[in-house]
Amino acid sequence: MRYLFFTNTPAHVHLYKYAAAELDDRGHDVLVLARDYGCTTELLEYHGLPYRCYGHLETTKWSLVRQLPRHYYSILRYTRQYDPDRIFGMGAYAAHAGAISRTPVTLILDSEPTSLDHAVSRPFAASILTPHAFGKDLGPKHYRFRGFKESAYLHPDVFSPRDDIRDKLGVGPDEKYVICRFNAFGSHHDVNHSGISPPERRELVEQLAERATVFVSDESDAMAFDALDARPFDLHPGLLHDALAEAHLLVADTQTMVTEAALLGTPAIRSNSFVGDSDMGNFIELEREGLIYNIGAFEPALERACSLLDDASIPAEWAAKRDDYIERTVNLTEVIVDLATNADGPGSVTGLSQGELSARPPRDAPVSADR
Numbered sequence: 001m002r003y004l005f006f007t008n009t010p011a012h013v014h015l016y017k018y019a020a021a022e023l024d025d026r027g028h029d030v031l032v033l034a035r036d037y038g039c040t041t042e043l044l045e046y047h048g049l050p051y052r053c054y055g056h057l058e059t060t061k062w063s064l065v066r067q068l069p070r071h072y073y074s075i076l077r078y079t080r081q082y083d084p085d086r087i088f089g090m091g092a093y094a095a096h097a098g099a100i101s102r103t104p105v106t107l108i109l110d111s112e113p114t115s116l117d118h119a120v121s122r123p124f125a126a127s128i129l130t131p132h133a134f135g136k137d138l139g140p141k142h143y144r145f146r147g148f149k150e151s152a153y154l155h156p157d158v159f160s161p162r163d164d165i166r167d168k169l170g171v172g173p174d175e176k177y178v179i180c181r182f183n184a185f186g187s188h189h190d191v192n193h194s195g196i197s198p199p200e201r202r203e204l205v206e207q208l209a210e211r212a213t214v215f216v217s218d219e220s221d222a223m224a225f226d227a228l229d230a231r232p233f234d235l236h237p238g239l240l241h242d243a244l245a246e247a248h249l250l251v252a253d254t255q256t257m258v259t260e261a262a263l264l265g266t267p268a269i270r271s272n273s274f275v276g277d278s279d280m281g282n283f284i285e286l287e288r289e290g291l292i293y294n295i296g297a298f299e300p301a302l303e304r305a306c307s308l309l310d311d312a313s314i315p316a317e318w319a320a321k322r323d324d325y326i327e328r329t330v331n332l333t334e335v336i337v338d339l340a341t342n343a344d345g346p347g348s349v350t351g352l353s354q355g356e357l358s359a360r361p362p363r364d365a366p367v368s369a370d371r
Contacts, residue, residue, distance in 0.1 A: 002029040003340060004082060004097070006089030007051075009035070010237065011256045013043040014153045015108065016088060019336040020049055026341075031082050033075060033097075038219065039237040046238040052078050054093075076100050086340055095121035106339060106346075110149045111255075112136050112280055127339070127346045133281035143352040147329035148282050150256070154241065154263040157331040161245040161264075168235055169215070169243060176212040176309065179233065179244060180205060181252035183219055183272070195253025195272040200298045204251060205230045207302060211309040212248060219254065248315065251305050258283065262291040263329075265322030267308050269293045271301040289325050291318070 003023055005016045016032070024030045032051035034040050044051045054074040057063050071093070079087075079097040087098045087105045091114075098105030104126035109118065112135050122128065128138050132146045145151075153159060162168075171177050183195050196204065201223065208214050209229040216223055217233040217240070225232065235243065241260060244250060250261040250268040259282055261268035268291070270283065275296035286292045295301040308314055330351040338349045346352050 001086065001341070002082065002084045003031070004079065004084035004087045004103075005030070005032045006087070006091075006094040006097070007032055007034045007040055007044065008037065008057075008090065008093060010038050010040050010043055011149075012090055013040055013047070013049075014241075015090070015149050015332075016152070016336070017043075017047045017049060018153060018158050018333040019088075019340070021047070022333065022337050023340060024050075031084070033078055033093075035071070042236075043238055046236065054078060072096070079103075088336065088340070091117045092121045095124040098126075099124040106336075108149055108336075109138070110134065110280070110282060113274070113278070129335075129339075129346070129352065131282055133285040135281040140354075143346045143354055144356075145330050145332060145335055145351050145353075147332055148259050148263070149332065150259045150263055151329050152332035152336065154260060155329065155331040155333070156326060158333050159241065162239070162242040165239065165242040165246055168239065171213055176248045177215060177246075178208050178212045178249045178251065178305075178309070179215050179217060179247045179257075180208070180230075181217045181219075181250065181254050181257045182223065183252075183254035196298060196301075200302075202228060204298075204302055204305070207306060208249075208251070208309065211306065215243070249305060249308055251301070255280075255283075258292055259286065262286045262289075263322070263326065265291075265319045267292075267314055267318050269295060269301050269305050269308075271295050271298060290321050291325065 005020050007013045007016060020030045020032060030050060032044060032049050033054050034044055034051045035055055035057055036053050037057040041053060055067055055071040057067055075093055075097050079101045084103050087094050087103050090108055095105050095107060105124060106127045107121060107125045108129045110131055122138055125141055128142045130144055131148045132144045166173060182201060205214050205228055214230040215233040216230050244261055244266055245264040247266050250257060250266055252258055252270055253272040258268045258270040270292060275294045279294060283294050287294050293304055295304060335349060335351040339346055342349055
């Protein structure tokens with residue numbers, strides 16, 4: 001079989017990296033079509049995955065509009081050349097490549113607000129997989145799994161943090177450290193949204209630095225470190241999850257890393273304009289489980305961050321909550337590989353279910369719902 005995976009962002013690389021590697025190990029042909037955005041290609045090379053780059057994207061809102069025709073031209077050319085049997089992706093590029101090449105496409109979606117992307121991609125998908133907490137019904141092709149897209153690469157079955165990450169970061173064995181992750185807000189789904197402002201970022205770092213060592217990961221690379229007691233996170237991006245697993249706290253105005261922190265047992269505060277009544281289902285669930293805080297306004301977010309760092313009981317408390325929660329989630333990589341190699345379709349894959357899944361199954365219940 002020939003499998004084609006689309007990775008438009010670094011998060012997509014993480015989503016599919018273990019599934020692609022497993023299919024390759026089983027003797028199948030695998031190709032990744034990647035967009036040169038952020039550290040996407042860097043991660044593909046780090047994990048040794050075969051890829052072709054279909055185009056470039058900057059962290060500005062209008063870069064996608066300018067590059068879109070060129071992206072589609074390259075995608076359709078590469079897809080026809082490769083002639084895949086199955087396609088996996090997260091949106092329109094993968095869906096439309098499947099439509100043109102008449103190839104079955106599986107989309108994994110986790111963002112309810114991206115309605116336009118759903119509208120232009122859903123008609124061309126053979127199956128759509130979403131987390132159980134996803135707040136929309138996407139029709140008869142829609143299947144749910146218990147967990148999040150991050151469960152493909154942070155489930156304990158596939159991920160174990162390195163034991164030398166503190167040495168690589170240059171922090172002591174008992175040194176408390178925080179990661180601050182700042183978004184560039186340059187994607188199409190970020191239009192009309194914002195996060196922590198530059199002056200607020202400086203105030204945040206100054207306050208946290210009084211309590212812990214602070215590492216800053218800034219997607220736009222615009223953060224000025226002059227007269228600021230903080231370090232840029234300058235390790236290879238492939239080591240970010242190892243560092244996040246050891247951190248005492250994550251403060252972010254981005255999305256994905258907050259879910260990642262929750263699945264690693266690291267307290268996380270998310271502060272951006274997405275927070276509110278129409279928030280994404282995964283963040284609502286993770287806050288209900290006591291693993292993250294969604295706080296739109298900056299001052300309350302800062303106050304909560306300081307209180308978490310001042311409480312010595314927090315690391316053990318979060319580890320226990322995380323272990324309890326992770327027992328009720330699937331290894332999504334296993335689900336993807338099973339779906340890719342199962343001729344009977346998603347209805348026969350353990351871990352996938354149609355219809356609603358309860359937010360919290362009984363402790364002794366299997367993670368896959370009855371089909």
